Amino acid sequence: MAHIKLLNEELPGIVGLLNYRPETAAPLLVLAETLLRGPSNLTSGEREIIAASVSYWNQCHFCHTSHAAAAAAHLKSGIGLIDDIKAGLPETEVSDKLRALLHIAHQVQRNGKNVTEDDVAAARELGATDNEIHDTVLIAAAFCMYNRYVDGLGTWAPGPNEAYTEMGERMAHVGYGKS
Amino acid sequence: MPHITLPPNVPGIRSLFVFRPDTGGALCDLAQTLLYNPHPTLSAGERETIAAYVSNLNTCKYCTNSHAAIARHQLGEQAGIVKQVLADPETAPVSDKLKALLKIAARVQSGGKNVTEDDVALARAEGATDIEIHDTVLIAAAFCMYNRYVDGLATWQPEDGELYDKMGELRAREGYHNSSSTQLIT
Numbered sequence: 096m097a098h099i100k101l102l103n104e105e106l107p108g109i110v111g112l113l114n115y116r117p118e119t120a121a122p123l124l125v126l127a128e129t130l131l132r133g134p135s136n137l138t139s140g141e142r143e144i145i146a147a148s149v150s151y152w153n154q155c156h157f158c159h160t161s162h163a164a165a166a167a168a169h170l171k172s173g174i175g176l177i178d179d180i181k182a183g184l185p186e187t188e189v190s191d192k193l194r195a196l197l198h199i200a201h202q203v204q205r206n207g208k209n210v211t212e213d214d215v216a217a218a219r220e221l222g223a224t225d226n227e228i229h230d231t232v233l234i235a236a237a238f239c240m241y242n243r244y245v246d247g248l249g250t251w252a253p254g255p256n257e258a259y260t261e262m263g264e265r266m267a268h269v270g271y272g273k274s
Numbered sequence: 275m276p277h278i279t280l281p282p283n284v285p286g287i288r289s290l291f292v293f294r295p296d297t298g299g300a301l302c303d304l305a306q307t308l309l310y311n312p313h314p315t316l317s318a319g320e321r322e323t324i325a326a327y328v329s330n331l332n333t334c335k336y337c338t339n340s341h342a343a344i345a346r347h348q349l350g351e352q353a354g355i356v357k358q359v360l361a362d363p364e365t366a367p368v369s370d371k372l373k374a375l376l377k378i379a380a381r382v383q384s385g386g387k388n389v390t391e392d393d394v395a396l397a398r399a400e401g402a403t404d405i406e407i408h409d410t411v412l413i414a415a416a417f418c419m420y421n422r423y424v425d426g427l428a429t430w431q432p433e434d435g436e437l438y439d440k441m442g443e444l445r446a447r448e449g450y451h452n453s454s455s456t457q458l459i460t
Binding site (some may be wrong): 099100115119133153202207228230235243249 | 277278279290293294296297299300301303304307308311332333334378381382383385386387389391394404405407408409411412414415416418419420421422423424425426427428
């Protein structure tokens, strides 16, 4: 049970919190929509992989599984991607540039100051642009917020990966804050 | 030097808002709602103190200095509590409710799952409401984002205490949407 009395206790994860406080929900949804589905050199599939990876490192089951399911929906990969993200993508073909950006995201997840000049130089050598480095850092930072919000208030989350398929499709193809 | 090419002479998060205005808009709206807009029970000074406290735990100099300055300007005669809360909330002259909320904020900073039922029960026993607990968790979580964004791109973080005081005065008076002075201060 959540640490506070939500208006609708059937809504899982962040969904129940967005419903509880619409004033803060509005900017949180605009941020997710802009970062994950707005204009970017990175595909939405790549950005959802970053979001899902950071959420896994933060041990937030709801955010990890739902954003991994959204990545799977974008990439039409099947939901095996969810567990492959947990394992560091051994089975998924992703660019070396994305792997370098995921390393930067992992540094941000620990603390912003952990990102080194070498980390950034390595990403640049593989073709990463300023915009891509910026978006990677902000996606990683934003999920350090969303994850803490969801877990810090003790929300509930469905267990199995299969329970997130439909949610992932909606996040990928309808978007955030849209019905 | 910042990790990406940012506008010169614009400090901290403001340089990132100039770099990407569309995410900047959402980030400003969130700060405005959490910290500045009227709240049923928590004063702007208390909310800014929580923001400064979490930023200090994350060792983000820019966010700590700017939100501590905003908190001081919001708190007026009680401005002295900010420094004491940053040093040690337990001995700071603030209400037991705020101490309990600061404890929750510190738990969130170290990881969302670290908030225990006992932490929440203690806050409730001191009179904290659901919305206060909600907003404390979200302020702490949001500063785990802002701090990482500012440090993760190695933005310019001035040393000048007077500059932070000026930006604190401006934000306390006008909120987060005013950008007339962006070229100078946050």
